[in-house]
Amino acid sequence: MADDTRFHHGSVPADARPIIHMEDITKHFGNVIALNGVTFDVTPGECHCLLGDNGAGKSTFIKTMSGVHKPNSGQIFFEGKPLSFDSPREAMEAGIATVFQDLAMIPLMSVTRNFFMGREPTKGKGLTRRFDIDRANEITMEEMRRMGINLRAPDQAVGTLSGGERQTVAIARAVYFGAKVLILDEPTSALGVRQTSNVLSTIDRVRKQGVGVVFISHNVRHAMAVGDRFTVLNRGQTLGTAVRDEITATELQDLMAGGQELAQLEGSLGGTV
Amino acid sequence: MAAEIQASEDERIRSETLATKLMKKPELGAIGGVILVTLFFMLTADSTMFTLSGIMNFMTPAAQLGILGIAAAMLMIGGEFDLSIGSMVAFAGMIFGALTVNLGLPLILAIPLTMAFAAAVGAVNGTIVLRTGLPSFIVTLAGLFILRGASLVGLKLFTGGSTQLRGVRDAVEGDWLARFFSGDALQGLFAWLASAGVIDTFSNGTPKVPGVPVEILWFIGFALIATYVLLRTPAGNWIFATGGDSGAAKNSGVPVRRVKISLFMLTACAAALVAVITVIDAGSTDARRGFMKEFEAIITAVIGGCLLTGGYGSAIGAFFGAIIFGMVTIGLTYTDFDQDWFQIFLGGMLLLAVVFNNVIRKRVTGER
Numbered sequence: 001m002a003d004d005t006r007f008h009h010g011s012v013p014a015d016a017r018p019i020i021h022m023e024d025i026t027k028h029f030g031n032v033i034a035l036n037g038v039t040f041d042v043t044p045g046e047c048h049c050l051l052g053d054n055g056a057g058k059s060t061f062i063k064t065m066s067g068v069h070k071p072n073s074g075q076i077f078f079e080g081k082p083l084s085f086d087s088p089r090e091a092m093e094a095g096i097a098t099v100f101q102d103l104a105m106i107p108l109m110s111v112t113r114n115f116f117m118g119r120e121p122t123k124g125k126g127l128t129r130r131f132d133i134d135r136a137n138e139i140t141m142e143e144m145r146r147m148g149i150n151l152r153a154p155d156q157a158v159g160t161l162s163g164g165e166r167q168t169v170a171i172a173r174a175v176y177f178g179a180k181v182l183i184l185d186e187p188t189s190a191l192g193v194r195q196t197s198n199v200l201s202t203i204d205r206v207r208k209q210g211v212g213v214v215f216i217s218h219n220v221r222h223a224m225a226v227g228d229r230f231t232v233l234n235r236g237q238t239l240g241t242a243v244r245d246e247i248t249a250t251e252l253q254d255l256m257a258g259g260q261e262l263a264q265l266e267g268s269l270g271g272t273v
Numbered sequence: 274m275a276a277e278i279q280a281s282e283d284e285r286i287r288s289e290t291l292a293t294k295l296m297k298k299p300e301l302g303a304i305g306g307v308i309l310v311t312l313f314f315m316l317t318a319d320s321t322m323f324t325l326s327g328i329m330n331f332m333t334p335a336a337q338l339g340i341l342g343i344a345a346a347m348l349m350i351g352g353e354f355d356l357s358i359g360s361m362v363a364f365a366g367m368i369f370g371a372l373t374v375n376l377g378l379p380l381i382l383a384i385p386l387t388m389a390f391a392a393a394v395g396a397v398n399g400t401i402v403l404r405t406g407l408p409s410f411i412v413t414l415a416g417l418f419i420l421r422g423a424s425l426v427g428l429k430l431f432t433g434g435s436t437q438l439r440g441v442r443d444a445v446e447g448d449w450l451a452r453f454f455s456g457d458a459l460q461g462l463f464a465w466l467a468s469a470g471v472i473d474t475f476s477n478g479t480p481k482v483p484g485v486p487v488e489i490l491w492f493i494g495f496a497l498i499a500t501y502v503l504l505r506t507p508a509g510n511w512i513f514a515t516g517g518d519s520g521a522a523k524n525s526g527v528p529v530r531r532v533k534i535s536l537f538m539l540t541a542c543a544a545a546l547v548a549v550i551t552v553i554d555a556g557s558t559d560a561r562r563g564f565m566k567e568f569e570a571i572i573t574a575v576i577g578g579c580l581l582t583g584g585y586g587s588a589i590g591a592f593f594g595a596i597i598f599g600m601v602t603i604g605l606t607y608t609d610f611d612q613d614w615f616q617i618f619l620g621g622m623l624l625l626a627v628v629f630n631n632v633i634r635k636r637v638t639g640e641r
Contacts, residue, residue, distance in 0.1 A: 106517030118526035120507035
C-alpha cells in the first residue's frame with residue numbers, strides 16, 4: 001500500500017527507547033477481523049497520532065493497548081520487555097493511562113471525588129482509615145491550576161465544567177497518577193474551537209513532562225497541530241508511520257480514506273474536508 | 274510551572290450564595306420536611322405528641338423503618354434497588370425464630386447466623402443482577418415474592434402448620450445479648466434525669482419514660498456510620514462513583530461488582546437487624562412481618578434526597594425521611610384527622626420529593 005517513500009522513515013530512532021511497542025497485533029471478534037497486523041510504538045515526550053476513519057479499528061486498538069482486550073496474536077513490549085496485560089487495572093498500574101471519550105467522569109460528583117475516584121488518598125490506620133479529603137482537594141486545585149484551569153471550588157460538580165475542562169481534568173488525573181503513556185481517544189471530537197486549542201496545549205504541556213502521548217483522532221488538522229509522528233490505520237491495518245514535516249495534511253487525509261476515492265472528491269469539495 | 278500559567282477568573286461564573294450552597298446538600302429537602310411536619314403537628318396535634326414519651330412514640334417506628342431506609346439509600350446511591358427487603362424482614366424473622374425456638378440456640382449464635390443467612394440472600398440478589406445485567410428492580414421483585422413465600426412455607430414447616438411462630442420471648446429470656454436488641458437502653462441515665470427533675474416522673478419517682486428504645490440507638494448509630502462511610506472513606510467514594518456511572522467507575526479502578534454486592538448484603542442485613550429487634554420485641558414472628566416495608570424504605574430514601582438514577586443522596590437525608598414517616602404515622606393519632614390520611618400524605622410527599630430532587634440535580638450538574 002504505502003509505496004510512498006516518506007512513509008517509511010517513521011520508525012523510532014535507534015537511541016529513543018519506546019515505552020510501549022506493539023508488534024503485528026491482530027484481534028478478531030468472532031468472524032470479524034478488527035485488527036489485522038498493527039504495529040505501533042510511542043517514546044517518552046512525543047505525541048504519536050493514530051489516525052483513521054470510522055471503523056478503521058482505532059478503538060479496538062487502544063483497548064488492546066490499555067488492557068481491555070487481549071490480542072489474538074502479536075506482541076506487546078513494555079519498556080523493552082514482552083508483556084501482556086490481563087486487565088485495564090494492570091495496564092494502569094504499569095503506567096498506561098487511557099482517557100476514553102466518555103472521560104470516566106461522573107457529572108454529579110465533585111471534581112476532587114472524580115479526580116481521585118478509585119485511588120483515594122487516605123489517612124489514619126485500621127478502622128480510622130479515611131479519605132483524606134482536605135489533601136485531595138488541595139492536590140486537585142493545584143493540579144488543575146498547573147493545567148491552566150482555576151476551579152471555583154474543589155467540590156464543584158464535574159457536570160458544571162465545560163467539555164474542554166472535563167477533558168483537562170481527565171488528562172490531569174492521568175498525569176498525576178504517574179502515566180508514562182497517555183492514550184487520548186478523540187479528545188477534541190466534541191469540542192469548540194477555543195476548547196480544542198486548550199486541550200491541544202494541554203497535550204503539549206503533558207508531552208514536555210516526558211509522557212508519551214497517543215493521540216487518536218480522525219481530524220488531521222488537530223493531529224498536525226501537536227503530533228510528532230503519525231500512523232494511519234485503515235481497515236484494521238497500519239499503513240505506515242510518518243514523521244512531522246515529512247508529510248502533508250492532504251497526504252494523511254488521503255491515506256485515511258484509503259487513497260483514491262477521497263482524492264477525487266477533493267476536487268469537488270474544494271478542500272473543505 | 275504552577276505560577277507560569279495562571280488562568281484568569283472566569284467572569285461568567287457568579288459566586289455562589291449561601292442559599293445555592295445549601296440547595297446542593299441532598300438532605301436539605303428532608304430537613305425542610307421535618308420542620309414543616311413538626312410545625313404542622315404543633316398546630317394541629319395534641320400537645321402530648323412533643324413530650325418525651327410522645328417523641329419516643331413516633332421515633333420507634335421511625336427507627337425501625339429508618340434502619341431499612343438508610344440501607345436502601347446507600348444501595349440507591351450505588352445505583353440499585355432492593356424490593357425484597359420487606360420480605361427479607363419476614364424471612365430473617367422466620368430464620369431467627371427457628372434458630373431460637375426450634376433449635377434453642379443462644380442469641381450469640383442465632384443473631385450472627387440470621388445475619389449470615391440474610392447476607393447470603395443479598396449476595397445472591399446482587400450476583401444475579403450483575404451476572405444478568407437485568408435491572409435490580411425486576412430481579413428483587415422476584416425476590417419479594419420468593420422470600421415472602423419462603424417465609425410462609427418455612428413457618429408452617431417449623432410450627433407444624435401455623436404461619437406464626439411464638440415463644441421467642443421465652444427462648445431469649447435471660448440471654449445477656451437480649452438487652453442490646455430489645456427494651457429500653459440508658460435506663461440509668463433516665464433514672465438520674467428523673468431524680469434531678471429534668472424529665473417527668475410518675476408520683477412514685479420512676480421516670481415516665483424508662484429509657485430510649487434500643488432501635489432508636491441502632492438507628493442513630495447506623496445513620497452516623499453510614500454518613501461517615503459515604504462522605505469520609507474511599508468506600509463511600511466508590512459507592513457514589515458506582516451509582517453515578519458504573520462504566521466510568523470501573524474504568525477508573527473502582528471495584529464496582531464488590532461495591533454492589535456488598536450493598537445488597539448490607540440492605541439484607543439491615544432487614545435482618547430489624548427482624549431481630551421486632552421479633553424479640555413482639556415475642557413471635559409471622560409471615561406478614563415487614564409487609565410493604567420495601568416501598569416505605571425507598572420512599573424514605575427518596576425523601577432523603579436520593580436520585581432514582583443513583584449516584585446522589587445521603588444517609589442523613591434518609592434518617593430525616595424516616596422521622597417524617599414516623600411523625601406522620603403516629604402523629605395523626607394525636608390529631609382529629611382520620612388516620613387514613615396517612616397514605617395520601619405519603620404519596621404527596623413522595624411526589625414532592627421527586628420533583629424537588631429533579632430540580633436539585635439540574636442545579637448540581639449545571640444542566641439547563
